[in-house]
Amino acid sequence: MSALARLLFGRRARLRWIHLILGGALAMPYVLVGSVVVGPVTGATDVFGSLPLQLASFGVGLPLAAVTSLFPLTRPLESAAVRWLCGVDADRLALTPARTRDEKGRTAAWFTLHLGFGGIIAGMSLALPPFAAVLIVLPVLAGLRDDRLGLPEVLDHTWALALAPVAGALSLVALAGCAAGCGALLARWAPPLLGPTPRERLAAAEARAADLAVRNRLARELHDSVGHALSAVTLQASAARRVLDSDPEFVREALAAIEDTTRRTVGELDAVLGVLREGDAPGTAPAPTLAADLDGLLRRTRAGGQRVRATVDADPEALPPLVSREAYRIVQEGLSNALKHAGERAAVQLRITVTGGALEITVENPVDGPAPSRAGGGHGLRGMADRARLLGGTATAGPTGTQTWRLHATLPMTGPVGQDPYDRPRRRGPA
Known part of the structure; x- marks a missing residue:
């Protein structure tokens, strides 16, 4: 009842x-x-x-x-x-x-x-x-x-x-x-x-997928840019503190590297946040590329005391812009992982070559025992794999031998090209 x-x-x-x-x-x-x-x-x-x-x-x-x-x-x-x-x-x-x-x-x-x-x-x-x-x-x-x-x-x-x-x-x-x-x-x-209608549902699904793709790529940009900057600044500040009295010249270089790193990261952060603000134009700071900042990236990494041996058998200026941009982020993440997990003053090997129409990136660094893990970690490795996959390539990382960690990425110079992470797609309704 x-x-x-x-x-x-x-x-x-x-x-x-x-x-x-x-x-x-x-x-x-x-x-x-x-x-x-x-x-x-x-x-x-x-x-x-x-x-x-x-x-x-x-x-x-x-x-x-x-x-x-x-x-x-x-x-x-x-x-x-x-x-x-x-x-x-x-x-x-x-x-x-x-x-x-x-x-x-x-x-x-x-x-x-x-x-x-x-x-x-x-x-x-x-x-x-x-x-x-x-x-x-x-x-x-x-x-x-x-x-x-x-x-x-x-x-x-x-x-x-x-x-x-x-x-x-x-x-x-x-x-x-x-x-x-x-x-x-x-x-x-x-x-x-x-x-x-089915067409409206498809258009809505495409819009949601496009927004999700942009959000995922922006998350990777923030992780790679800010994560690397924090790791580098931490190492540089730690190294400067240890030699503050004995090596003033090294301290000056470390402080200059910290200033340069933070300034560039703030610019990149502003560019990414500009995309997130609805209706705002993307920020004016360009996304870094191998052609524009490979030397600066290596210099800032070495300023913290890390020894990086770089072999570049490719002309960064000749790379397609999006390949150069994604390659920069992969190199940045590889060096960031080396900063976190390699021992003090450990040598990091970086090789950038062009083989068979594809850009190959290899980063090797020693690790003291098993690679450390942390709660919520692993986003950087997944982000590198996603970047390579969007370009039709591959990226793998893992231990080789007993105390060596190796990152290897292959990025085709031609083929599928993913969307620029700084470009927000326009939503399209039914035609």
Whole structure:
């Protein structure tokens, strides 16, 4: 019994009832227009004094409602009402104006159903409650049995009079049942009629995938840039502190490297954050490349006391810009890992060569025992693999032998080229 009461009078049923009443209110102007047509055709002077003529006016007005539903804001407004009043999930509804013929046709069908069911339920909601109230109190108030109320003659019988309250209560329950049933039907039909088309779903999925790709790449940019800078600055500051009194020249070089590293990192951070700010243009600081900053990267790494032996058998200026940019980040991450895990003054081997139309990067450094691990770590290695994969290449890292860690990446000079991480793709809707 409680389940039935909740189904007929629960919060969701009441909200859907309100949705139907709103549909009835929207239908009233169309009914008035319909009465202007029905009156002269039938010769009636009082259209609203006859139930058949009222229904005829209602039937004439619904096609007019279907035509006016082509107004662009109809679908988003109806979808918003269905979402809040009918309890339909937002992702099952389209919140954009209908553009194609199919979308407009489905919107017109929905609007007609909403106003049709709403007009019927609204009319019943106006007529049935007063009539039911009269039936319920009829046995108690004999004055209500006046002929002027137009009550059926059967109510003059004692048995009928005794059953009048039951009939009144049942009529209210029937009204609630009709409202709940119509509301459930509209909630069920809303997704097919107001929901996005397959093309809209595809466009939304593409937009989400593009945004996710940008976010992932920006996360890699922040990890590689800021992570490397913090590792380098920490090592440089530590080395400067140890020789502060004995080697002032080294301290000056370390401080200069810290200043250069932090200045460049702030510029890169500003560029990345500029992409994240909706509506802002990307920052003015260019993303670093091998051609622009390989020598500076090596200099700043060595300023902390790390010995880096670099062999560059490739012309950085001749590399494609995106290959040069991704290669720079891979080299930066390899040196950053060496800074973290190699011993003091350990020698790091860096080789950059071009072999068979592909740029090959190799970074080798000693490690003291197994490579250390930390909670949440490993993002840099995954980021390098992602960068290489977007260019159609590969990147692997792992121990070779007992105390050596080796990073090797191959980046094709031609082939698939990933999107520039500093370019935010424009969202495209259906054509």
